[in-house]
Amino acid sequence: MSNICLTGIKPTGALHLGNYFGAMQPLLDLSKKTEFDKFLVFVANLHSINSVKDANTLRAYTQDIVLDYLSMDLDLAKTNLFLQSEIRALTELTWIFNSLITVAYLERSHAYKDAVANGKEANMGLFDYPVLMAADILLYNSNIVPVGQDQKQHIEIAQTIAKKFNSQYGQFFIIPKPYIQDNTAIVKGLDGRKMSKSYNNTIEIFESADSIRAKVMKITTDSKAPNEPKDPDNCNIMAIYRLLAKPEELSIMESKYKEGAISYKEAKEILAETILEFFQPMRNRRQELLQNSEYISEILSKGAEEANAIAETNIQKIRQLIGLK
Ligand code: ADP
Ligand code: TRP
Secondary structure, eight states, rough: EEEEOEEEEOOOOOBHHHIIIIHHHHHHHHTSSSOOOOEEEEOOOOHTTOOOHHHHHHHHHHHHHEEEESSSSOOOTTTEEEGGOOHHHHHHHHHHHHTTSSSHHHHHHHHHHHHHHTTTTOOOHHHHHHHHHHHHHTTTOSSEEEEEEHHHHHHHHHHHHHHHHHHOOOSOOOOOOOOOOOSSSSSOTTTTSBBOOOGGGGOTTTHHHHHHHHHHOOOOOOOOOTTTTOOOOOOOOHHHHHHOOOOOHHHHHHHHHHHHHHHSSHHHHHHHHHHHHHHHHHHHEEEEEHHHHHHHHHHHHHHHHHHHHHHHHHHHHHHHTOOOO
16 A cells, blocks of 8 residues: 655745745655655645635636646656645545534634634635545545644644544544644744744745845844844844755854854845755746646646546545445
C-alpha cells in the first residue's frame, strides 16, 4: 500500500512568505524524504467559495496557486497536482461525515469562532469547512498532512471523524498525522504580528523586486542607533532573515547585531537581497510556466485523473460499509 502525503492550499490571493514557510515548505521537506511514495497536492477551490464570490477572481486565484506550486521544486513523478473541485466523491464523503459528526463538536472550531468574531458571514460552508477538509484527507486514506500551525485543529477534527467512522462502521480509515514545522509555525509580518493578508503586513514572493525592497524597509524595529548593540532574538528583521539565511550568514549577522556593527537599515538591505536570491529560481520558473498553459492543463488533468482513481476505489468501499450499496 502506498504511503500518501496530502496537502492543499485555498486560493484566496497572492502567496506570501507566511504561506510559503508555513504551508509549502513542510511539503517540500517531506517530498525529500523517501518513505512517501505519493504526494497529492490540490488547490482547495471548494474551500474558497465561502469567501471568494466572484467567478473571475476565483479563477485568477486558482491559476496563481497552480503556478506557485509548479514553480516549487516538487517531484512531479511522485506528485499529483489537481483542483479539489475535480474530485467527484469528495462532496459525497463530506455529506456522509456530516451525518456522523455533531453540530456541538464543530462549534468548538477556532477558525469558525474567529471568523464569526471578526464579522465574517457565517454561511454553512464556513461552518462545515473542517468536514470538507476531513473528507479531503480521508478520501485517499492519507498518512501524513503537512500544514501550517493554524490547521492543527482541523487535522484533529479529521482524526476524530476517522475514529468515529471506524467505530461505527468497521475499521477503514487510517488516522492521519499532521506534519508541522516548529521553526516556521508562525512567520512574522512587517509589523511583527503574524504575517497575514488580513493585517496588510505581507511580503509576497512574486511581487516585483522593487516592491519587496520597499516593503522590507517598512519593517518595524526599535530606535537603536547604527552603532548600538542590538538583540537578534528580538527583532522583526531577524525573524524573517532566520528563515532564509544560510547558517554561516546567520551567525555573521547575529554577531554584528550583538557588537553594534550593523544598522537596521543595512540589515534590511541584506534581508531584501536575501529574499530575492532565495526565491529567484522560483520566480524564473514561474515566468517560464506563464508561457506554457498547455503543459499546466496536462499536469492538472493527469493529477485529477489519478486522484479520482484512488477516490473512486475508496468511496465504493465506503458505500458498501455504510449500506448505500
Ligand atoms: P492569510 O492569513 O494571509 O489569509 P491564509 O489563511 O490564506 O493566509 O493561509 C494559508 C495557509 O498558509 C494557512 O493555512 C497557514 O498554514 C499558512 N500561513 C499563513 N500565514 C502564515 C504565517 N504567518 N506563518 C505561518 N504559516 C502561515
Ligand atoms: N484549510 C487549509 C488552509 O487554509 C487548506 C486545506 C483544505 C487543506 N483541505 C486541506 C490542507 C486538506 C491540508 C489538507 O490552508
